[in-house]
Amino acid sequence: MSLLDRLQQAAPALWSPEWLPRLPQRLVEILLQYFGAPGWLVTLAGFLVAAATVVAVFLSGFALLSLVERKTLARIQNRIGPNRAGWFGILQPVADGIKMLTKEDIVPAKAEWFLHLAAPILIVVPSILALGVIPYGREWVPVPLELGLLFFFAAGTLTELSVFMAGWASGSKFPMLGAMRAISQMVSYELPLMISALGVIMVTGSLSLPAIVAKQAGFHLGFIPAWNLFTPWGLSAGLIFYVASIAEANRCPFDLPEGESEIVAGHMTEYSGFKYALFFMGEYLGLFAISGLGITLFLGGWQAPLPGLGCVPSWLWFFAKMVVVIMSYLWIRGTFPRVRIDQLMRFAWLCLIPMALLTLPAAAIWHYVGGGLLGWLTTVPLLLIPWVILTVLYNRRMAPATRTYTFAES
Amino acid sequence: MSSQPINRLPSPAKWTLPGWGLLQGMVVTAQNMVQSYYRKDRMTTVQYPEQRAPISPNFRNFPFLCYDGSDPVAGLRCTACSICEKECPPQCIYIVLDRDEAGKSLKRPKVFDIDLTVCMNCGICAEVCPFDSIYMDGQYELSTDDRFGGLLFGLDRLSQSADYHMQLRPEEATEVATRRKAEEDKKLAAQAAKAAKTKAEQEPKAKEAAESQPQGESA
Amino acid sequence: MTPLTILLTLSTFLFTLGLLAVLTRRNAILILVGIELMLNAANVNFIAFWRYGPPDPDLTGPLFVLFSIAIAAAEAAVGLALILMVFRHTRSTDLNRLDSLHG
Amino acid sequence: MVWTRPIGRIGRIFSLSYLSMTPLLILSPLILLAALGAVWKARPVHAALLLALSLALIAVLYLTIGADFIGLVQFMVYVGAVAVLIVFSLLITRPGDEAEELARRPRSVVTGLVCTLPVLWVLVHVVSRLGNLPAGAVENPVFSVAHVGQVLFTRYAPAVLVVGVLLTAVMIGAALFAREPGKKPQCPSDS
Numbered sequence: 001m002s003l004l005d006r007l008q009q010a011a012p013a014l015w016s017p018e019w020l021p022r023l024p025q026r027l028v029e030i031l032l033q034y035f036g037a038p039g040w041l042v043t044l045a046g047f048l049v050a051a052a053t054v055v056a057v058f059l060s061g062f063a064l065l066s067l068v069e070r071k072t073l074a075r076i077q078n079r080i081g082p083n084r085a086g087w088f089g090i091l092q093p094v095a096d097g098i099k100m101l102t103k104e105d106i107v108p109a110k111a112e113w114f115l116h117l118a119a120p121i122l123i124v125v126p127s128i129l130a131l132g133v134i135p136y137g138r139e140w141v142p143v144p145l146e147l148g149l150l151f152f153f154a155a156g157t158l159t160e161l162s163v164f165m166a167g168w169a170s171g172s173k174f175p176m177l178g179a180m181r182a183i184s185q186m187v188s189y190e191l192p193l194m195i196s197a198l199g200v201i202m203v204t205g206s207l208s209l210p211a212i213v214a215k216q217a218g219f220h221l222g223f224i225p226a227w228n229l230f231t232p233w234g235l236s237a238g239l240i241f242y243v244a245s246i247a248e249a250n251r252c253p254f255d256l257p258e259g260e261s262e263i264v265a266g267h268m269t270e271y272s273g274f275k276y277a278l279f280f281m282g283e284y285l286g287l288f289a290i291s292g293l294g295i296t297l298f299l300g301g302w303q304a305p306l307p308g309l310g311c312v313p314s315w316l317w318f319f320a321k322m323v324v325v326i327m328s329y330l331w332i333r334g335t336f337p338r339v340r341i342d343q344l345m346r347f348a349w350l351c352l353i354p355m356a357l358l359t360l361p362a363a364a365i366w367h368y369v370g371g372g373l374l375g376w377l378t379t380v381p382l383l384l385i386p387w388v389i390l391t392v393l394y395n396r397r398m399a400p401a402t403r404t405y406t407f408a409e410s
Numbered sequence: 411m412s413s414q415p416i417n418r419l420p421s422p423a424k425w426t427l428p429g430w431g432l433l434q435g436m437v438v439t440a441q442n443m444v445q446s447y448y449r450k451d452r453m454t455t456v457q458y459p460e461q462r463a464p465i466s467p468n469f470r471n472f473p474f475l476c477y478d479g480s481d482p483v484a485g486l487r488c489t490a491c492s493i494c495e496k497e498c499p500p501q502c503i504y505i506v507l508d509r510d511e512a513g514k515s516l517k518r519p520k521v522f523d524i525d526l527t528v529c530m531n532c533g534i535c536a537e538v539c540p541f542d543s544i545y546m547d548g549q550y551e552l553s554t555d556d557r558f559g560g561l562l563f564g565l566d567r568l569s570q571s572a573d574y575h576m577q578l579r580p581e582e583a584t585e586v587a588t589r590r591k592a593e594e595d596k597k598l599a600a601q602a603a604k605a606a607k608t609k610a611e612q613e614p615k616a617k618e619a620a621e622s623q624p625q626g627e628s629a
Numbered sequence: 630m631t632p633l634t635i636l637l638t639l640s641t642f643l644f645t646l647g648l649l650a651v652l653t654r655r656n657a658i659l660i661l662v663g664i665e666l667m668l669n670a671a672n673v674n675f676i677a678f679w680r681y682g683p684p685d686p687d688l689t690g691p692l693f694v695l696f697s698i699a700i701a702a703a704e705a706a707v708g709l710a711l712i713l714m715v716f717r718h719t720r721s722t723d724l725n726r727l728d729s730l731h732g
Numbered sequence: 733m734v735w736t737r738p739i740g741r742i743g744r745i746f747s748l749s750y751l752s753m754t755p756l757l758i759l760s761p762l763i764l765l766a767a768l769g770a771v772w773k774a775r776p777v778h779a780a781l782l783l784a785l786s787l788a789l790i791a792v793l794y795l796t797i798g799a800d801f802i803g804l805v806q807f808m809v810y811v812g813a814v815a816v817l818i819v820f821s822l823l824i825t826r827p828g829d830e831a832e833e834l835a836r837r838p839r840s841v842v843t844g845l846v847c848t849l850p851v852l853w854v855l856v857h858v859v860s861r862l863g864n865l866p867a868g869a870v871e872n873p874v875f876s877v878a879h880v881g882q883v884l885f886t887r888y889a890p891a892v893l894v895v896g897v898l899l900t901a902v903m904i905g906a907a908l909f910a911r912e913p914g915k916k917p918q919c920p921s922d923s
Contacts, residue, residue, distance in 0.1 A: 075443045078452045115781070147800055147877060154791075154804040157812025161784055164819055168777060180823065183816060190812075207877055335439040336432070632756055632797070634859065639760040641855040643767055645848050650771040653844040655833070658821055659776055662783045665814060666767055669790055672806075676799050688875055688883050691802050695880075696888075698802075698809050699895050703902040705814045709821045710909035716825045 003034045017313040021057070021140045025049040050142040054131050062284040063093035069330055076334035096277075103273035110171030111270060119169060119267075120275040122162035123282035129155040130289040135210045137302050137315030148209040149201065152293055153194055156248070159286065160186045163257070163267050166279075170270035178266025181341060182250065182257030188345055189247035189254075192352035196237035196244065199363030200228055200297045209293075213301030223307065227300035231371065232379040233362035236387075238298035240356045245290040247348070250283060251329055253336040254344060291325040292318075299325075351390060358386055467579050470546035472563075473524060473535050474570045482569040483518075487543035490519040494535035494544055502528035503535065522568060526552055526561040542586050548578050636677035644670035657712045657722045661705065668701050755796040763789045774830040774837075776822050784815035801877055 007014070007030060014026060029046045037045075067082065067089060074081030082089035107113050133148040135141040145151050160183050167179020201207060204215045218226045228234035247254040258266035268279045295301060299321050302314035309317075339347070362379040369375045446452050456463045477485035490507040508520035533546045547570075554560030576583040643666055650663025672694045679690025716722050766786035773779045787810035794803030884892055 072443070075446045076439045078442055078446050078454070080453065080455050080457075147804055150801070150804045150808070154807040154812070157808050160816050161781075161811060161819070164816065165781065168819075168823075176823075180820075183820060187813075187816065205878075331436060331439065331443075334443075335435045632753060635753070635756045635760055636797075637859040638856075639763060641852065641859055642764050644855065645852040646764070646767045646771050648848045648851060649844045652847050653771075653837075653840040655836070655840075656776060658818060658825065659779055661818065662770055662779055665783060665810070666770065666786070669787060669810075673790060673793070676794055676797065676802060680797050680799065687887055688880060691799055691875065692880070692883060692888055694799075694802050695805060695884075696891060696895055698805055699899065702809050702813055703899055705817055706906045707902050707909070709817050710906040713821060713824065714909050722825045 003031070006030050006034055018137065018315075019139050020313065021053060021137065021315055022050065024053055047143065051128075051132060054136075054142045055128060058128075058131055058285055058288050059281075061288060062281055063097070065284055065287075065326065066096065066280070067092050069333075072327070072330045073334050076331070100277040101274055103276075105273040105275065106270075108171055108270050112169040112171065115165045115169030116270075117275070119162050119166035120271065120278035120282070122158060122165065124278055124285065126155040126158040126162075127282050127285035127289050131285060131292070133209060134289070134292040134296055135213050135301055136292075136318050137313065140315050141210050144210055145208065147207050149197060149207045149212070149293075152209075152289070153190075153197075156286075156289075157190070159282075166271070167267040170267070172270055174263045174265075174269045175267045178257050178263050178269065181263075182267060184341075185247060185250075185254065185257060185344060188348040189244045189352070192240050192348060192356040193244040193248055195353065195356035196241040196359060197293075197297055199233050199237045199359045202360070202363050203228070203367050209296050209301075213296055213303065216300040216303055219307050225300055225303060225305055227298060227303070229298040229300075231366060232376060232383055233359045233366055234298055236355065236362065236383050237359040238294070240352050240359070241294055241298065244348075244352060245294055246329065246332065247344070249287045249290050249329075251287070252333040253339050255338060256341055256344060259338055287326065287329065288322070291322055291329070295321045295325060351394065355386065355390065358383060465548050465550075467581070469548050469550075470533050470536075471531055471550050472526065472529060472547045472552060473533075473544050473568070474547045474549075474574075475522065475565070475568045476543055476545055476572055476575050477569055478572050480571070482566075482571070485571075486518060486565075486569065487541050488519055488522065489517045489541050489543070490515075490522070491541070493538050493540065497534050497538045499532060499534065500528045500530050502530075519565065522565045524563045524568060526563060542590060545575055545579075545582075631681065633677055633681040636673055636681075640670040640673040640677070643667075643673065655723050655725055657715070657724050658709070660724070661708050661712070664708075665701065665705070668697065672697055756793070759789055759793045759796065763793065774833045777819065780815060780818045780822055783818070784811050787811060787815065801875075801880055 010026065010030060014023065019026070025046050028049045029042050032042045032045055070092070071081040071089070082092040085091040085095040107116055130152045132143045133141075133145050133151050135144075163182045163186070164179050167175040167177075167182070170176075200212060204212045206212065206215075216225070216227050220226055220230070224230055229238045250257055256262075256266075258268060263269070268276060271279060295318065302318040304310060304312065304314070304317050362382050365378050365382065366375045369378060442452070476487050477483075478487065479485040490505050492505050492507075495501075495503040495505045502525040504521065504523040504525075505519050506521035508516045508518050510516055531546070535544045536546050552561075572583070572587070576587070647663045647666030647668075647670060650666060651660050654660050654663060675690040675694045675697070679685050679688070682690075712722055715727065719726060721727075763786055766782050766789060769782035770779045770786055773782060788807060791803045791807035791810070794800070794806060
């Protein structure tokens with residue numbers, strides 16, 4: 001069979017917009033098969049190209065986001081933002097990249113050079129690993145693992161250790177303090193993150209992310225999408241996941257690990273040049289990964305938000321949702337001040353984790369009742385009553401007391 | 411809602427919906443963001459090299475030396491009295507008095523250097539100067555890539571005409587100009603009187619009545 | 630040489646290294662490191678015998694490892710909490726200094 | 733076609749016949765080297781990080797031989813929790829200087845080797861005998877998570893309950909232990 005025949009055979013699917021993101025992978029596979037490569041090589045090369053596609057997409061996303069974030073924050077603060085490099089500042093990421101690459105790479109005398117070098121690399125790796133298992137479209141799942149969700153969380157745990165390595169290997173005070181803050185924050189917020197995902201696993205009955213998305217297909221009443229967010233337990237778990245994901249991504253208002261006004265840059269203080277850029281890359285890729293997971297678990301992944309929109313390629317819906325979620329992160333960053341460390345920990349352990357645990361029985365009841373009106377009637381009180389009790393308690397016990405000023409007028 | 415500053419937030423209610431305050435904050439920032447695209451009064455940024463914000467007359471940056479007339483050497487008000495040099499807290503002024511061959515003072519500086527890297531723009535030199543010579547400038551674009559020569563300002567770069575001073579800070583300059591004018595007149599009058607007196611001493615006493623007139627004018 | 634023997638040899642040496650750590654270290658936390666190594670050696674054995682051993686429809690090997698991991702995590706948490714308490718009491722984690730019963 | 737087949741398992745690419753031994757042969761020495769470093773390194777934080785590396789490599793080993801679920805759980809629990817805990821408590825307790833440790837080393841290593849070498853000898857002996865068993869040639873099929881769940885909540889349900897109770901007790905106990913005795917956690921200014 002000639003190469004043309006092979007291409008022609010695959011053509012109807014090959015050139016459709018739905019398959020566009022996987023076009024490079026499939027072309028490489030067809031070529032390798034044509035040249036008679038062994039099966040494992042074809043699979044391996046296909047994976048490599050698929051991974052390269054994902055990395056390319058999200059690295060350009062990283063470049064774009066770094067500009068969009070600065071522009072958005074500037075507009076929120078009534079500034080203009082970067083507008084010098086290129087048309088409306090479009091070349092700013094390029095300028096930043098050149099600057100970072102040409103900067104001197106400083107390793108402090110007291111640093112452990114190997115760990116100091118390994119930490120920024122190990123920060124980027126788990127984010128890229130996590131990006132690999134997310135289903136971006138109906139046909140675009142870079143690595144369709146059966147244990148995708150578990151893999152995602154397992155890869156994510158590597159971040160804590162690499163942050164510690166960065167903080168400890170720098171051999172100075174601020175990085176160490178930042179790393180300790182970062183680790184305690186990540187450990188605390190990983191629990192509500194995982195527990196709120198458990199409800200979705202229970203209802204879907206699978207750890208595979210494509211299966212979770214497939215479960216959310218269809219519409220209630222003809223127009224409400226059957227996403228997990230639009231169930232009582234899903235709403236509760238989704239909100240908890242959202243808050244915990246902001247903390248996991250070290251974003252404002254939970255950006256204590258790198259609080260500029262307190263500890264310079266946290267664990268990144270002693271880094272410069274490209275290593276510093278790698279930290280940012282890891283952070284932004286982690287942001288993409290965690291928002292992608294949130295979309296997959298609660299916002300229906302690549303499912304269209306309204307019926308009759310099937311003609312649009314599914315991966316476009318995924319990225320549209322991702323834009324919305326990430327813009328909401330930016331909005332929150334532009335609005336809220338940083339929380340204090342004791343408020344942060346207390347919020348995680350006394351509010352998020354109990355409420356996340358409550359979503360589990362709610363999801364179980366929902367699953368066995370089979371949703372519908374009965375499901376709403378049983379699970380809404382189960383979740384609402386503790387929320388109200390918790391709110392009253394929070395207002396009573398933990399609301400800040402009215403400040404009295406000794407010297408300034410109130 | 412508007413771009414007016416918020417003076418006081420309403421006192422928080424006894425019991426609100428949790429997260430209500432957060433939502434209010436988010437609405438405020440959303441308004442900021444949306445309105446920044448069509449309300450010009452929100453955006454206070456000045457695009458610097460192309461646009462410049464007008465400088466307040468009270469803005470003072472780096473000293474300059476004032477000269478009268480059009481000749482920066484002859485008209486220089488500075489007499490190299492070195493008061494500013496002595497008063498300068500970071501000692502960034504360096505003055506050498508100009509002397510003729512006989513070693514007699516010419517009452518003008520041969521060298522007058524101010525080191526920009528040392529100067530802290532305090533304005534004490536301008537305050538202490540008894541000859542209305544040194545004033546604070548409004549120039550702020552003084553950076554240069556010549557680290558040594560470019561930042562040491564000599565007479566050639568420090569001298570500015572009185573017209574420049576008038577343009578920069580009209581009120582102060584007018585006051586100085588009128589005072590100087592008065593002093594000049596007085597001096598001229600005194601000179602004239604002196605000249606007249608010597609003349610009168612030489613001339614017979616019969617003409618005494620005629621010379622009393624200029625004295626009365628100058629008083 | 631079969632995969633089973635490789636894995637068993639690995640676990641043998643891993644266990645010995647863990648034992649060596651427990652016997653030679655003085656720092657209580659590093660002794661815990663040795664204990665974790667020994668536990669993992671045992672886990673490797675369970676997995677090896679499940680994978681390359683007689684048929685195992687009940688998944689005894691992997692599930693034993695699962696429970697073992699859960700208990701190891703619990704053990705690490707309690708052990709470190711105890712070590713922290715001891716540290717607060719004596720300002721040291723050196724086990725040689727913990728030779729008095731009345732603190 | 734190749735790309736339409738879901739991969740499912742991470743280790744699939746390794747379990748093709750001519751690759752199955754290679755990862756074991758590569759990973760085992762690496763694991764042992766990392767473990768040796770964890771035992772040998774005088775600086776406690778290095779030892780802890782090398783332990784984490786060793787445990788992570790064991791997780792990779794599980795992935796390559798088909799125990800995906802166990803491998804990922806191992807990675808999550810050991811690298812994500814246990815190693816972080818150890819490192820954290822090392823930071824809190826500020827262990828003593830390494831010079832002392834190194835000075836003591838010759839004596840302690842001799843003692844340790846005297847005690848461990850017999851154990852090693854016995855184990856190696858047992859393994860060398862075991863290697864001849866015919867059972868070594870069998871390869872059990874890879875299991876799915878659903879299968880794990882089913883077995884876990886039928887045959888091993890009592891064990892799950894016991895572990896659940898144990899973990900709860902551990903959580904409460906560890907929290908109580910780690911608290912400063914007699915000190916209530918307090919907020920600086922406003923609460």
